[in-house]
Amino acid sequence: MWKYIGKIFINLTFVTVLYLVSYTNLDTNAAFQLQHLSQFFFNRHNLTRNFQEIISFDDYWKWLHTCFTPNIRAESWYNGDPVKNMTDFLNDKTTRIIGWATMRQLRLKLNAYCKIPVITRPFISSCKGKYSIFNEDAYSYAPGWVSSTNVSYPTSIKNAFIYRTSAELDSYIYVGDHGTYGSGGYVYEFRGNLNELQENLTLLRQLSWLDEKSRAVMIQLNLYNPNVNFFTSVTLLTEIIETGEVFPSAYIEPMQMYTEFNNFSSIFYLTIASIYILFIIYFTICECYSIYKLKKKYFRQIRSYIEWGIIICSWTGVGVYIWRYHEANRIGNYFRYTNGTQYINLQFATYVNNLLTFLLGFCCFFGTVRLLQLFDIYPRINIFSRTLRRAFKDLVSFSIMYFLLFSAFAILFYLLFVSDMESCSTIILTSNMLFQMILLKFDTSDLLQADAFLGPFVFTLFIYFCVFIGYTMFIVIINIHFRFIRRDTIRQELHSPNIPLFIIKDIAKRLGFKKATVTPLPQPISVVIQLKHKTPVEQLPDKFKKLIIAIDKIYPTHTESDITENNQITTMSNFNTQRKRRRKRHIIY
Template sequence: MSKIKLTFCIEIEDNFQSKEGGIVQLNTKLIIHTLGLKIEIHNTLRNTILTLIEKIISVLFQLNMLLLCIFSLCYSNKDLNSFRYQQNLKNILGGAKSLENVTKIEHIYDWIKDRFLISLYSGTKENLMADRTTYLLGFPIVRQLRVNKQICYGLELRSFCYEDYDVLKQDKESYGLKWSVNKSLDLEMKNYSDYSDSFLYKTSSQLETYPYFGKYKSYFGGGFTFDLKNRIKSLDQLRSDIENLQILRWIDYQTRAVFIELSVYNVNLNLFAYCTILFEILPTGNFISTMRIEPVILYETNETSKYLVIAVNVLYLVFIAFFMLKEIRRMYKLGLGNYLTQIWNYVEWTIFAFSWAAFSIFLYRQYAKDDLFGKIKAKDQLVRLQLLSYWNDVLGMLFGFLSLFGTLKFLKLLRSNRTIWMFICTIRASLHDLISFSFLFFTVFLAFVQLIHLIEHHNSKEFSTLVGSFETMFGMILSKLPRNIYFGHNTFNKIVISILFYLVIVFVMVNILITILTDNFNMVRKESKKGADSSILYAFLKEKAKMIKKIIWTFFKRSESDTDVLSLQEANVETFGQIDQDISKIENLIYKNKINDQIF
């Protein structure tokens, strides 16, 4: 095909009107002269471009302000000293290593007497713990949960058996001393009458306790308690109380969990903390001991930061209300059916829901804080931070997801970049294949999990439970093998299973996944090269920015007349129709709202 060399000239005609304060430009007309033809293009295209750029800048500013508010709220509810504070409290309370030595019921009594009670006393009259910086709020309690007696089946070696903990099997009856049913023993043991209250069941509302997730089981609130009132009693008196409880067999074969709970406050860090030491007694006779410290921030250290946090909260709610109204208008404009087909709309409403949930928790925390401070001032009151610590954890998770989704919103704008746009299109094109592949993958993976679990559940800790087997096998995909996987019983079987697992899952399944993504990426890359309709906003804006820069430069060059002819350049083009075609494509791309639909 022969090429035609054309010479063309572009004339820019501006109309101005004088007003107070300067000259105002009303409109611009672009005139192209070539082959004896005169083509006029008014400033509609340029104004549309400028409007689009202004809209993008406005959305970017709004999004940046929203993220600034989210990050301010998130990090104002965190303290960098939380981890060190937890470690300090664990060391004061005896540390995790001391709990590993608890393997009998008698060891629980010994640990409380020799390790825990010592940490409650600092040698001063103030209610300070051993580090002399942590204040004890209220008093600690020792709480236990019990199961009912069950008739033994099988070999009748004893009258009753004690099964695993379950809410339906939990013992909620009240007893006399030594768990006597008729309480006649109380009259014979008058010296221990002060401990009769520890054999009475109390509900979760009376104790202000809530469900707790242990390492082995989940436990409900309520139970049988003994109060360690260290303000009233000395260290020796409390030790004597623990010894008397041991004589009364307060912890016995029916006990399935023993909690030691206390609330503390560090005035130097302005941090509260809820501490839980849990001894889980399994039907097998094993003991699982854990210690959990949950820091809680309840109020700001000074008035300035307090008002700043309130101002950020108000500003954030204003932004959320603004974006909600914007989305409602957009939903009404597009229609509910079309609106629900766009995945980014779900992200928007997730942000709205999490934001209002976080605001509700924030209001509850303000109410609970006032009630807590009233109990602290009253002294010798039961001070519980368990519920507050739970809601604080939920609030932290909400803020975490808000930060995640708020940051991901940048992809909605940045997908005008070619690389990000191709990534999103690749995932979209691969979605159907990925869903089908996921069913195949998890079916085969679950088959291997059940195989190794049923063979090794009694020999290996990693495969003793179905969930543990699932986690271990998934780690094996990442080459994280258990240390003792090829030792002990059934070594040959485990080697064969491991080889089959790596052949099927790693070499076959993972390569299928890579092939799906690669094929769809190549398809998207080919489609992106076909025409202007598949192009993205980044290149478009780059070209229009150059045009605007040239217009501004031309405006300053013209100083004497309102209309000048600017000879720009000689261009080599195949036909003049190519120029008109490019302009038409850009106009169609704008007027059909393809760019606006992609971004906004």
């Protein structure tokens, strides 16, 4: 009993420490910061100036002029009073820009690979291929994308046509929705007052800074909100694919790089972190010893992979946390040294912070699943894991069959509707659409518009085979193994004591809350199984008797006179029977 209590104490203490370490790195204000900046930059209330509704270069320039540029400079208050000491703040008066905002463009080379068919060459002289890092333009030009010019332009305009490397920009490769983009590019810096910015944007538009060779425009802002101690990396990406379509997307990632602690909270956090590391050292030693003792049997247990999932994610998280701590110190020192007037790119810090968040999330997941080990001796609680363990082979076979069937339908939908539906433009999007069909959250009107016959036909086939038949087979497999585990659970409860309940009763008795009671003897297994697990055919007579009794209560079939006559007849018959018995006895004697 005491061994089991010690196991409970160790596991609950470890999970508590794990939650404290994980949730101290999070702040609920991050969601509000993201929501505020999204509404601030996207201009969602204006249908004609909404960033997410941009479909052309004209829309993009209008959004820059009317929405973005006015919001990155603090203007006067609502009553007309001028702002003071907020030169580098956004127009919300609460968030400060670190340095300045940048707009980076990535372009194709002059002779980017694109093969024109022979039949169309007399009419089309050139074409532009798909963007990749290998065919990215890395040459510097004069304003207007020419080799040289005699016109005098401001320095910021000249620099916007000069290619800059990742070392100069302190930038990294960026992965978008439709491509992976390099770390260099042609950069315009939003420096100066609002009037200068508006004039520069107008001049860039006249010089065709964005043209048919542009493949991505990336606006990056690095912000700091002193009210909630949040650094925020904002990336507004606009992708232009080879078909000419424009896809805007935004990534706003607030992060708390470091936390200022007072004396008590600092000591508490360091203590919790130290206890957590001691737990990980202890678990690592225990698992290494188990591998040495059990050999190959160790890797046949699912519990082993859960333990190593916690250990690997924890040790990696410790290293990433130290990495993030040094990165935060570098950013903080540079921010303090420059008073926030120089450009600092938070892109790398965002990657490190996201990696730490992922690791902590998986640690909490494995730690919570690990609590299921506490109920190994209580069969009614771990019936879920025991059922899955027993049905593992059948589920693997079923999953292979279902995966092949699902893949066949995904390929069918992709080939039939690739040019008619956006949701079938790729295999991944097609699979996502089929998952929505399984959840019955799909609008069939798109399929009907794509093809009046094939759309409903293949939809009906998919629902019949993958939903009706597939789900029925899955439920039957689980049900068969669940009934077996349930019978086995009843047998275990009859032959083995309920240890958790025994511990609770024993503690209550020792504390004086409950007196000792005599438990009744258990019934035989066959009787319990017969009482609790009758087949539907065996339950039919009992159900029929209950039905007759219920009908008699609602609609009585006998009146009081009938009952009296029946009683009299029964009495007379009993009297005649006794009389006959007496005559027989008299004859015998």
